[in-house]
Amino acid sequence: MTKQFKMIDLDCANCAAKMEDGIRKIDGVKAASISFIMQKLTITAPDDQMDIILKQAAKVCRKIEPDCRIEPIQ
Amino acid sequence: MNRRAKKDLIRILISAILLMLAILSPVNGWFRSTAFLLPYLLVGYDILWKAVRNILHGHVFDENFLMVIATVGAFAIDEYPEAVFVMLFYQVGEWFQRLAVGKSRRSIASLMDIRPDYANLLRDGALCKVSPEEVAIGDLICVNPGEKIPLDGVITDGSSSLSTSALTGESLPCDVSIGDEVASGSVNISGVLTVRVSRPFTESTVVKILELVESATENKAKSEQFISKFARYYTPVVVLSAAVLAIVPPLFFNGDWAEWLHRALIFLVVSCPCALVISVPLTFFGGIGGASKKGILIKGANHLETLAKANTVVFDKTGTLTKGEFSIVSIDSPVLPAQELLSLAAAVEQFSSHPIAKAICNSAAIVPARDKVTHVEEVAGHGIKGAVDHQVICVGNRKLMQSCGFQPQEANRSTTQIHLCDDRQYLGVIHLSDTVKEGVNDTVSTLRGLGISQIVMLTGDRQEIASQVAEELQLDAYHAQLLPADKVAYMTELTKSKKRNTVVFVGDGMNDAPVLARSDVGIAMGGIGSDAAIEAADVVLMDDDLCKVPQAIGRSRRTLRIVRQNIAFALGVKLLVMMLAAFGHAFMWQAVFADVGVSVIAIFNAMRALK
Secondary structure, three states: OEEEEEEEOOOOHHHHHHHHHHHHOOOOOOEEEEEOOOOEEEEEOOHHHHHHHHHHHHHHHHHHOOOOEEEEOO | OOHHHHHHHHHHHHHHHHHHHHHHOOOOHHHHHHHHHHHHHHHHHHHHHHHHHHHHOOOOOOHHHHHHHHHHHHHHOOOHHHHHHHHHHHHHHHHHHHHHHHHHHHHHHHHOOOOOOOEEEEEOOEEEEEOHHHOOOOOEEEEOOOOEOOOOEEEEEOOEEEEOHHHHOOOOOEEEOOOOEEOOOOEEOOOOEEEEEOOOHHHOHHHHHHHHHHHHHHOOOHHHHHHHHHHHHHHHHHHHHHHHHHHHHHHHOOOOHHHHHHHHHHHHHOOOOHHHHHHHHHHHHHHHHHHHHOOEEEOOHHHHHHHHOOOEEEEEHHHHHEEEEEEEEEEEOOOOOHHHHHHHHHHHHOOOOOHHHHHHHHHOOOOOOHHHEEEEEEEOOOEEEEEEOOEEEEEEOHHHHHHOOOOOOOOOOOOEEEEEEEOOOEEEEEEEEEEEOOOHHHHHHHHHHOOOOEEEEEOOOOHHHHHHHHHHHOOOEEEOOOOHHHHHHHHHHHHHOOOOOOEEEEEOOOOOHHHHHHOOEEEEOOOOOOHHHHHHOOEEEOOOOOOHHHHHHHHHHHHHHHHHHHHHHHHHHHHHHHHHHHOOOOOHHHHHHHHHHHHHHHHHHHHHHHO
16 A cells, blocks of 8 residues: 655755665565655555554654654645 | 744854854954854754764764764864854755745645635535535535635536636636536636536546646656765765875875865865755656646656657547547539538438537538438448438448449548438538647647657548648658557557657547557546546646647756756866865865755756746
8 A cells, every 4th residue: 555644844855865765675665755845755565564664764764854753644 | 934944044143143253353262262162053053963863873974964074174173264154154055945945845835736625515405615525426516706626527507617727727718507527626717606526536637636746756757866876876975085185195195184184174065965866856846847737747757858858759640630520521412502412411410429420410501300300220330311301311421322222423532421312313422521620730840840850640540531631730651540459569669669769649548548558658638538548648638739749848858958957057066166175276165055055056946847
């Protein structure tokens, strides 16, 4: 399943690229992309692993840009 | 300007004043360092903190860290004012960059402003405001003047004019009334409309458009991929050369440590590839967003890149170059006046739903009443028979005439012919043709102006008809009497040929999904009509106006030009500063400009793609 999330306080495009790279390397992630312009993260992964993956993704992002948060849309 | 931007601006201004005071004050020794340390810490504390945190996380080549090294290094070699100034200048650059990014985000968001927020649902005779997702197929909704149509449907009551400019880029409003289909995302201008919903919100026109445009950035262009790969190597290479610059000349060539360290620090400042990493995707997104505003939906930056390289355009004929509607060219009758022959044909043809029958009925001045016609019988593949005022009339092709015992003259013309006879004599013939759309000639010449070297037409139609259209439009080649499979085979041949053609196929989306998929860039016309075509196409035109094809190519080329400008500008300035630094002619503030200043300029340049 593909899910989209909002990236709050994503400030640096280079960091977004690094986060994208990092999230792609998480186990179970089939595809991941971050649109710096839309401030959106799109992850494709199996349904049952989505929650764990999201937690790891948040960790990856915090490491690169500490102020940045991942939030579900709406 | 938001609160954070204001806070940052105040911080920058206070630091700037403190720096001025520090430079002007006549103190020495420890007082002097403290005087400079104060503005430095004020303006750069967040960067220092981020740098420390990132080091703990093991991110060495982070831009904050590099800035800290550069400025602390400057302190170490007693360049106090420069250290503070560089940090200050960097923050000013970052501030402008955030402002520019915010501005571009907002202008892109305004493009996406077609999403309706609510629907007025008519339930048990009362209106209630609900979110569009809650409305089901078959529900009635009410749309007031000035409101967006929230869901696709058919008008059951009222009439109005609609602005579809947000969907198709067409600025003229179109008039709609009972029975017309309306697309979500268009704006109701004048009257109140009641609409029966025909599709759920998730499958509506407006949601499909938004999905297409928003996910377009996920298909990255080759130049985007190149930039992200490049960025991964650029920083380490620059940092490494900085290290070499700092160590080698003093160690082996008797250079001055402080002087070479200063030069190396300048390298560190320009080592962030930010300008490239931001501006290249932003330009592509701007190009895609700007095109969508004109009713051209490009499904990815990769397609935009291919479109810019196009040198061959292949058109489908019926419905693309021609209207797909027949009109009467001439009428020949040895026995009757032309109008009489036409009404006789219309009398019988009004019982048929064939496009040709419709054209005949629409052109006849008088169509006899339906009850005057009896014994109507359709002869499949040949035509139609019926008795008009008790007189049998046959309307159809040559074969039908032959079966009635008549031999009409063979007319070698590029038209579709409909013959008429009664039981005693041959009555005459009506010549019809599918007309070429208005403005197609202009489109063809605009395409030639863009340097498209080959314009080709494919059709399943007869040779004579195809050759006439091809001649009228001065196309380079045409291929007639093709079955759908033949079209695919032809397209495969064209894209695989040794000449390295970049082939664009333009079709109306009816039955040509395989050809759309096979071409380098498939353009489907006519909007969100056929799902298969949208799935297979790379570019979707919201209406069937052909002039959008050269527009799409032109926009793609402009977008790519801006991308190249930005790459060349950003790399050029950085290389120049590094060269100057290596030979000792650069100042650190120039390096900061090459970093954040260039980013800001590149972002503004990228936004031109939106127009």
